[in-house]
Amino acid sequence: MLKRIAFAVVIGILLTFNVSAATVSFYVVEAGINEEADKKVSELWETAFMDVFFDAGYIISNAPILRLDKSPSDILQVVDFKEASVCGIDYMLIVLLDYKVGLPSPEEVSFYIYKVTKREKVIERKIRQKQVPLKDDYNNMKSIARGFVPYIGE
Numbered sequence: 001m002l003k004r005i006a007f008a009v010v011i012g013i014l015l016t017f018n019v020s021a022a023t024v025s026f027y028v029v030e031a032g033i034n035e036e037a038d039k040k041v042s043e044l045w046e047t048a049f050m051d052v053f054f055d056a057g058y059i060i061s062n063a064p065i066l067r068l069d070k071s072p073s074d075i076l077q078v079v080d081f082k083e084a085s086v087c088g089i090d091y092m093l094i095v096l097l098d099y100k101v102g103l104p105s106p107e108e109v110s111f112y113i114y115k116v117t118k119r120e121k122v123i124e125r126k127i128r129q130k131q132v133p134l135k136d137d138y139n140n141m142k143s144i145a146r147g148f149v150p151y152i153g154e
Contacts, residue, residue, distance in 0.1 A: 029066045029067075030066065052145035085117065092113070093148065108128055
């Protein structure tokens with residue numbers, strides 16, 4: 001009996017499993033935000049993505065919401081790969097909210113996922129945003145976020 005217990009303990013020590021999860025950092029960028037814009041939209045996008053990726057088992061972090069006068073010609077101008085790499089981030093997920101004058105929510109939303117170590121784009125998607133009340137839109141945001149989960153860890 002003692003031999004079996006000792007054998008089980010030795011096997012248990014030798015068969016350690018390496019459990020790890022990818023680290024995902026979220027960047028929300030507002031471009032062309034105006035006086036009519038609802039500032040909570042950015043926070044809802046950030047919260048929706050963080051909720052979905054946390055529930056999927058990823059280690060998550062976020063950068064402060066960036067506000068730009070106009071949409072950048074290259075999204076990589078507004079994120080810092082060097083800092084992300086030093087911080088141990090595996091993937092960057094960037095949500096670019098493109099506002100138009102007179103609209104309270106973004107007209108177009110662009111999504112980018114980059115693998116930090118290789119500085120390579122995993123996926124890029126754009127959607128036209130419907131003008132709906134925020135409380136109805138939050139579930140839609142989470143649904144969109146779920147669509148990006150399979151691209152992390154490829």
